[in-house]
Amino acid sequence: MPAIERISARGFAPFGHLARPGEGLVKPVRNGGAGLTKSPAEMRHDEDGIDFALDFYQVRPEGDRLDVAMIERHPHSSQIFIPMAVDRYMVVVWPDQPGNSQPRAFLCGPEDAVIYNAGVWHAGIVALGRDALFASAMWRTRGGVDAEFHQLAPAVSFDLAGAVL
Numbered sequence: 001m002p003a004i005e006r007i008s009a010r011g012f013a014p015f016g017h018l019a020r021p022g023e024g025l026v027k028p029v030r031n032g033g034a035g036l037t038k039s040p041a042e043m044r045h046d047e048d049g050i051d052f053a054l055d056f057y058q059v060r061p062e063g064d065r066l067d068v069a070m071i072e073r074h075p076h077s078s079q080i081f082i083p084m085a086v087d088r089y090m091v092v093v094w095p096d097q098p099g100n101s102q103p104r105a106f107l108c109g110p111e112d113a114v115i116y117n118a119g120v121w122h123a124g125i126v127a128l129g130r131d132a133l134f135a136s137a138m139w140r141t142r143g144g145v146d147a148e149f150h151q152l153a154p155a156v157s158f159d160l161a162g163a164v165l
Helices: none
Strands: 004-006 016-019 025-029 034-038 051-059 065-073 079-085 088-093 104-108 113-116 126-128 132-140 148-159
Touching (some): 088 113, 088 148
Parallel strands (some): 004 104
Antiparallel strands (some): 016 113, 025 034, 079 132, 088 104
8 A cells, every 4th residue: 555645845846836824924914913825836827727616525535445436636726725724635636647656645734725636646635534525626618628527446545544743
């Protein structure tokens, strides 16, 4: 089973961006009553990704084991997941084409917003511990070619029993 590692901006960089409060240009606003972080994270898209889409994912937690059988990618746009009500969660990505590389799994906390680069193969968002709520955004095409799916055979399994922050 592949290892699960704590997410970091450096470790996740080949697959996208990790955005957190306090990482980027930070400045006080509203007479010091609030702090603003201008994140360096980017939401890139090509000329086919023209309609901004905001979605919400309500995700039930996994048990002690996760079997990933279906993965996806979005060829025209980055995709962001912003935790809204989350204790911890996991993202699984492939460095290359499925079958040519081993997946990497990243353990995330409620302060971690994850942005997948366009074209990165990934599993669906994985809630750990309790039900989770995420906002997700990306740029959609008008031709309905926003996502590609790939069936894994065999499935890739992860031991979630020790996945703690």
